[in-house]
Amino acid sequence: MSSESSFTDRTLVVSGGSRGIGLAIALGAARxxxxxxxxxxxxxxxxKLPGTVHTAxxxxxxxxxxxxxVVGDVRNEEDVQRAVDAAVQRFGGIDVVVNNASAIATDRTEDLSAKKFDLMMDINVRGTFLLTKAALPHLRNSASAHVLTISPPLNMNPYWLGAHPSYTLSKYGMTLLSLGWANEYADAGIGFSCLWPQTYIATSAVTNLAGGDALVAASRSPEIMADSAVAILSRPPSEVNGECFIDADVLTAAGVTDLSRYGGGDNPMWDIFLDKS
Known part of the structure; x- marks a missing residue:
């Protein structure tokens, strides 16, 4: 997939980028x-998980x-600031933030531990807040600034609200932050947007689930998210500000008519938060 503009000398900061979707997006931009x-x-x-931040x-x-x-925890303010400072020192600024780091626990409320609840809120919501906040002064100086958050559209279907309320809260919290920033910084020239996969993505998180082999066979590859992210980040910030995108829709709009190269078979498994109809 080609981009509408070159990424040469543009600097991305990606959280949770040692594997999976985060690494795929990093590689898509690196190419x-x-x-x-x-x-x-x-x-x-x-x-149980392939790769490190160094191999990535x-x-x-x-x-x-x-x-x-940068070895660090997106939940830790000092680690996040260290990553931002390192990016500026090494490359002279920041043009793109990708809020990818995320934790998931879909246990029923009565079975969900407070530790897991806190982990999801801290990584998904707090981490997104901390990294975006730390990068904002530098994003303001970029000619093409974007903050892309890997989170779903706000689907208020009661089914999704009740399926796993705590996880839903944490992921919708990421989206709400993005939509809020799109308005709070409407005059700053930064494009705040969200991206979510239409189907399951073949990552370690899916592999490690019960029945993981079958799930992976019905999942698309992380490259579909990478190609979609590149397409979004290639557009002027004002065109994508405040939008929530689905990967397949992004690629279809960009003229990609055959998604079979991303795998998943003839009937890939629809991702959570999306109504197939």
Whole structure:
């Protein structure tokens, strides 16, 4: 998928970018010449998860971009500020923030521990807030500033509200922040938008679920999110500000008529928060 503008010398800061969707977006931008700063906790190999923030940066550089690894926790204000400062020191500024880091627990309310509840709120909502806030002074100085948050449209169907209320609250919180910032900073020239997959995406999170092999077979590859993100970030900020996008719709609008190359089979599994009808 080609972009409408070059990413050469544009600097992205991506949270949770050591694998999965975050890494795919980082690589998509790197192939077009971007600088990519990855903020992630995984400094050492995890027994159940592939890759570290360091191997991810190696992939970014192999793809043609310039990379910088920052080992840190998006929940920690000092770590987030350190990542932002490192991006500015190494590359001279920040043009794009990708709020990708996320935690999920879909337990019923009576079974959900307070620890899991806090983890989702801290990573999903607090992390999105902290990284965006820290980057804002530098985004203001960019000629093409974007904040792309990986969160769903606000679907108030009672089914989704009741399916997993705490997780829904945390993901909708990310979206509400994005929509709020789109209005709060309407005159700042920054494009605040959200992106969500139409179908399950074949990531480690899906692989590690019960029946993971079957789920992965019905999931599209992370590259569909990467190509969609590149398309969004290639557009003028004012065109995407305040929008919530679905990956397949972004690509269809960009002229991609065949999504089969992303996998998932003839009937890929629809993602949560989306009504298939």
């Amino acid at each position: 077009l010449g971007a600088n990519v700063v990855l903020l992630a906790k995984t400094a050492e190999p995890h027994p 940066v190696a992939e970014v550089e192999a793809a043609g971009g310039k990379g910088l690894a």
